[in-house]
Amino acid sequence: MMNMNSISGKPPDRSEDLTARARIRDAAVDCFGQRGFDVPVREIAERAGVSPALVMHHFGTKAKLRVACEEHVMRIIREVKTESITTKDQTTVLHHLAEAEEFAPYMAFLFRCLQAGGDLARTLYEHMAADIEAYLDAGVKAGTVRPSRNPEARARWLAATGGGSLLMLVTLRHPGPDVDFRRVIREWSEEFTLPALELYTEGLLADRSMLDAYLLYVSDPPEDSS
Amino acid sequence: MMNMNSISGKPPDRSEDLTARARIRDAAVDCFGQRGFDVPVREIAERAGVSPALVMHHFGTKAKLRVACEEHVMRIIREVKTESITTKDQTTVLHHLAEAEEFAPYMAFLFRCLQAGGDLARTLYEHMAADIEAYLDAGVKAGTVRPSRNPEARARWLAATGGGSLLMLVTLRHPGPDVDFRRVIREWSEEFTLPALELYTEGLLADRSMLDAYLLYVSDPPEDSS
DNA sequence: GTCTATATAATGATAGAC
DNA sequence: GTCTATCATTATATAGAC
Numbered sequence: 001m002m003n004m005n006s007i008s009g010k011p012p013d014r015s016e017d018l019t020a021r022a023r024i025r026d027a028a029v030d031c032f033g034q035r036g037f038d039v040p041v042r043e044i045a046e047r048a049g050v051s052p053a054l055v056m057h058h059f060g061t062k063a064k065l066r067v068a069c070e071e072h073v074m075r076i077i078r079e080v081k082t083e084s085i086t087t088k089d090q091t092t093v094l095h096h097l098a099e100a101e102e103f104a105p106y107m108a109f110l111f112r113c114l115q116a117g118g119d120l121a122r123t124l125y126e127h128m129a130a131d132i133e134a135y136l137d138a139g140v141k142a143g144t145v146r147p148s149r150n151p152e153a154r155a156r157w158l159a160a161t162g163g164g165s166l167l168m169l170v171t172l173r174h175p176g177p178d179v180d181f182r183r184v185i186r187e188w189s190e191e192f193t194l195p196a197l198e199l200y201t202e203g204l205l206a207d208r209s210m211l212d213a214y215l216l217y218v219s220d221p222p223e224d225s226s
Numbered sequence: 227m228m229n230m231n232s233i234s235g236k237p238p239d240r241s242e243d244l245t246a247r248a249r250i251r252d253a254a255v256d257c258f259g260q261r262g263f264d265v266p267v268r269e270i271a272e273r274a275g276v277s278p279a280l281v282m283h284h285f286g287t288k289a290k291l292r293v294a295c296e297e298h299v300m301r302i303i304r305e306v307k308t309e310s311i312t313t314k315d316q317t318t319v320l321h322h323l324a325e326a327e328e329f330a331p332y333m334a335f336l337f338r339c340l341q342a343g344g345d346l347a348r349t350l351y352e353h354m355a356a357d358i359e360a361y362l363d364a365g366v367k368a369g370t371v372r373p374s375r376n377p378e379a380r381a382r383w384l385a386a387t388g389g390g391s392l393l394m395l396v397t398l399r400h401p402g403p404d405v406d407f408r409r410v411i412r413e414w415s416e417e418f419t420l421p422a423l424e425l426y427t428e429g430l431l432a433d434r435s436m437l438d439a440y441l442l443y444v445s446d447p448p449e450d451s452s
Numbered sequence: 453g454t455c456t457a458t459a460t461a462a463t464g465a466t467a468g469a470c
Numbered sequence: 471g472t473c474t475a476t477c478a479t480t481a482t483a484t485a486g487a488c
Contacts, residue, residue, distance in 0.1 A: 117397040157421035164390025195383035
């Protein structure tokens with residue numbers, strides 16, 4: 001559970017012999033991830049070792065630069081996912097990514113997307129939910145996971161609570177611009193693994209009355225006042 | 227569970243016969259809540275019906291204006307909470323607040339604080355966790371809630387997942403500046419009540435192996451490599 | 453392709469009249 | 471207390487030389 005740096009494939013090329021365009025894009029991914037999307041173009045240019053004007057020359061606007069970063073990161077994630085497709089455990093791929101040193105910038109970037117909203121955030125959320133659903137479905141078939149009345153809703157809830165609680169920890173504990181993403185993941189694990197596992201295993205409510213009342217309520221709604 | 231607009235006390239005075247200072251502060255609460263803390267001072271002034279210079283005259287800087295808003299909102303929340311102290315059900319006070327029309331601006335503001343981080347966000351989070359812990363503790367004593375190995379951690383997890391999932395929905399579904407907070411709450415309920423209740427009642431994992439393995443792991447850690 | 457220099461726009465904040 | 475007018479800063483984006 002703790003030392004599975006088993007992501008084999010090529011760590012994305014970050015060597016110095018890249019085109020300026022690629023260097024700018026990589027610098028932008030780093031800056032956006034560390035400091036959020038409010039980071040000035042000047043800083044991205046500085047990190048890439050070029051002038052601010054060259055950034056605009058290659059990408060037109062800051063918004064387009066961001067889109068290019070999103071596409072690039074998504075492509076990498078997709079590659080890693082399809083590459084580890086043989087691994088049964090799709091769900092924890094993101095977790096492994098978070099622990100692997102060389103993918104830290106991409107994880108930070110994805111996190112900023114989740115924080116800022118937008119198309120990529122929605123896509124990411126859907127992917128997380130779909131992965132969780134498939135994973136749980138396999139568990140149900142294997143008998144290790146309880147079946148659900150609505151597996152899709154359950155997966156979405158798990159994605160929202162998992163990602164959301166992480167989002168919460170970051171905004172609470174890292175008010176400054178720079179986020180040590182791996183540290184947050186560690187804090188999250190230390191603080192929440194016990195209660196989560198406990199609740200996932202034993203539940204929270206001692207009796208079924210609330211659930212039954214809700215099921216009765218939705219099966220026979222009083223009146224629709226929308 | 228669905229029509230408890232039972233918050234009796236005075237809806238905060240929003241009439242037109244307020245000092246300009248109070249009108250500016252109220253306008254700021256509205257703007258910050260709807261549009262986030264990036265809203266220009268000019269817009270706050272416009273909504274308050276005064277010049278931007280008057281805003282600075284009364285509050286010095288935008289940051290101080292924000293602090294004044296935070297203090298004002300916290301004072302109102304505190305009043306409502308102490309007022310409904312006789313109600314056993316402290317946890318759902320915030321939920322009722324969210325549904326009550328006249329408190330919507332304050333809830334939106336609090337949400338923006340949670341989204342932006344800072345001192346108030348931490349305070350809010352601690353309050354949520356403390357309320358939940360007290361509520362669950364009463365449930366444990368009454369026999370309706372299962373006991374936990376670490377009630378405080380459980381309460382914090384519930385606060386983080388609850389607030390975090392809401393945060394997630396907002397950033398995903400409301401990319402624009404304006405947020406219809408009550409609508410998000412409604413979506414959240416419709417989408418997540420079933421899976422949450424199901425999981426809280428029946429659990430997720432069919433057997434105890436993961437929990438037991440974790441408990442064994444923490445009781446006898448392999449080696450500390452920090 | 454890459455740079456320096458500059459235009460343009462937005463925003464927080466100030467000066468000073470009334 | 472309240473306003474108009476303005477400043478200073480910062481950001482994105484452009485123009486044009488090399």
